[in-house]
Amino acid sequence: MPLQLYNTLTRKKEVFRPIDKGTVRMYNCGPTVYDYPHIGNCRAFLLGDLLRRYLEFKGLNVNQVMNITDVDDKTIRDSQKEGVSLKEFTERYTKAFMDDLASLNVKPATTYPKATEHIKDMVELVSILLDKGIAYKAEDGIYFDVSKFKGYGKLAHINLEELKAGASERVKSDEYAKDKVQDFALWKAWDKDDGDVFWETEVGKGRPGWHIECSAMSRKYLGQPFDIHTGGIDLVFPHHENEIAQSEAAYGKKFVNYWVHNEFILVEGKKMSKSLGNFFTLRDLIQKGHDPFAIRYSLISAHYRQQLNFTIKGLEAAKQSVQRLQDCADKLRAWESDTEDNQDIPDLVKLAIDGFEAEMDDDLNISNALAIIFEFVKNINKLMLEGKLSTEDAKNALELLQRFDAVLGVLKHEEQSLDEDIQALVEEREEARKNKDYEKADKIRDELKEKGIILEDTSQGVRW
Numbered sequence: 001m002p003l004q005l006y007n008t009l010t011r012k013k014e015v016f017r018p019i020d021k022g023t024v025r026m027y028n029c030g031p032t033v034y035d036y037p038h039i040g041n042c043r044a045f046l047l048g049d050l051l052r053r054y055l056e057f058k059g060l061n062v063n064q065v066m067n068i069t070d071v072d073d074k075t076i077r078d079s080q081k082e083g084v085s086l087k088e089f090t091e092r093y094t095k096a097f098m099d100d101l102a103s104l105n106v107k108p109a110t111t112y113p114k115a116t117e118h119i120k121d122m123v124e125l126v127s128i129l130l131d132k133g134i135a136y137k138a139e140d141g142i143y144f145d146v147s148k149f150k151g152y153g154k155l156a157h158i159n160l161e162e163l164k165a166g167a168s169e170r171v172k173s174d175e176y177a178k179d180k181v182q183d184f185a186l187w188k189a190w191d192k193d194d195g196d197v198f199w200e201t202e203v204g205k206g207r208p209g210w211h212i213e214c215s216a217m218s219r220k221y222l223g224q225p226f227d228i229h230t231g232g233i234d235l236v237f238p239h240h241e242n243e244i245a246q247s248e249a250a251y252g253k254k255f256v257n258y259w260v261h262n263e264f265i266l267v268e269g270k271k272m273s274k275s276l277g278n279f280f281t282l283r284d285l286i287q288k289g290h291d292p293f294a295i296r297y298s299l300i301s302a303h304y305r306q307q308l309n310f311t312i313k314g315l316e317a318a319k320q321s322v323q324r325l326q327d328c329a330d331k332l333r334a335w336e337s338d339t340e341d342n343q344d345i346p347d348l349v350k351l352a353i354d355g356f357e358a359e360m361d362d363d364l365n366i367s368n369a370l371a372i373i374f375e376f377v378k379n380i381n382k383l384m385l386e387g388k389l390s391t392e393d394a395k396n397a398l399e400l401l402q403r404f405d406a407v408l409g410v411l412k413h414e415e416q417s418l419d420e421d422i423q424a425l426v427e428e429r430e431e432a433r434k435n436k437d438y439e440k441a442d443k444i445r446d447e448l449k450e451k452g453i454i455l456e457d458t459s460q461g462v463r464w
């Protein structure tokens with residue numbers, strides 16, 4: 001059965017057909033690294049992960065690119081406020097972001113390009129737009145003339161005529177409202193507020209606008225057109241609209257085939273805000289003792305195009321759901337029985353896998369897909385209770401649960417078994433770290449490294 005995805009561009013569910021047979025090229029708008037990701041951000045990153053995992057489940061390879069925006073208005077503003085260099089500032093939050101992805105069991109993307117490492121590609125794109133007369137120079141930067149691109153507004157469904165957007169109006173800021181369609185900045189000329197953040201380039205001294213980053217980096221790693229572009233619904237305008245304008249105007253061909261956007265998140269029924277006290281970063285929740293796998297589950301378990309009401313009560317329920325899956329998997333793994341094979345198992349397995357796939361094919365209808373998984377778990381638990389499951393049946397059932405989990409990503413699989421000497425060294429080092437004997441800790445770390453064990457200290461303890 002073919003996968004259907006809701007395409008924001010056409011406002012319709014469409015059968016997904018990758019450009020290249022067998023491989024999908026997908027771009028997920030990544031973080032602006034000026035703060036710790038909040039759970040609304042996490043939902044968007046998890047949509048990219050869920051989609052990638054499901055495409056892999058369907059037997060496709062996925063070339064997945066997620067950008068790191070490490071230069072923009074916000075990163076410059078906040079690094080200056082703190083009095084540290086842009087690089088030091090953004091590296092801290094990039095690392096935090098990567099740690100958060102690992103906590104959420106997000107599969108690493110193929111590439112995480114950083115904006116600051118692709119200035120040349122952006123300048124090249126700006127130059128093409130200048131040469132074509134679509135971009136123009138103003139005293140404070142280089143702007144995209146929206147009246148020169150016929151398709152402007154097609155993603156956000158904006159009618160330019162109605163808005164009577166004049167070429168005389170322009171906006172330097174990266175973010176602005178939909179009723180304020182204006183020429184937008186491709187390149188921002190240096191001014192003193194930028195401090196030491198600038199590049200001397202053939203289009204002048206300055207820095208890129210936010211939108212040009214994604215156009216340039218997606219093209220570099222995925223070509224044009226590519227298959228899928230994802231992001232939060234708040235990015236439709238102006239960010240994604242402007243990406244389309246830049247890329248299509250410059251190269252005269254379609255930019256992206258499928259635009260997939262996730263809805264907002266509410267927390268305890270309200271818009272998340274610091275003043276309401278319902279603003280959570282992933283770190284906040286983990287520090288409060290919530291299991292990151294339960295957080296993952298609760299963020300993926302509602303359909304991505306529905307608003308998700310994130311609540312602490314819901315998080316508790318998510319934890320129980322994950323535990324139910326885990327218990328079933330653990331029991332199946334340990335199951336041994338000399339009863340004969342149950343004739344119903346092949347049908348149960350087939351019904352579950354077909355049902356799961358049919359639901360996920362329907363624009364990732366995860367809530368229905370989960371219902372099918374839990375029905376299967378209920379049936380298997382019952383058969384175990386009645387002693388009607390053979391060792392072979394248990395193996396088959398476990399295999400199916402693992403296939404489901406390749407998409408869900410919420411089960412803990414058998415611990416990687418370390419040999420005892422190494423385990424002892426890891427513990428000795430932990431002890432040294434606790435006693436602030438960092439010299440000894442580092443020595444043990446090096447010793448382990450020689451044995452091919454790389455340790456990574458995370459907020460949840462040590463990982464290898």
Ligand SMILES: [Zn+2]
Binds near residue numbers: 029030214239
């Ligand atoms: Zn982007």
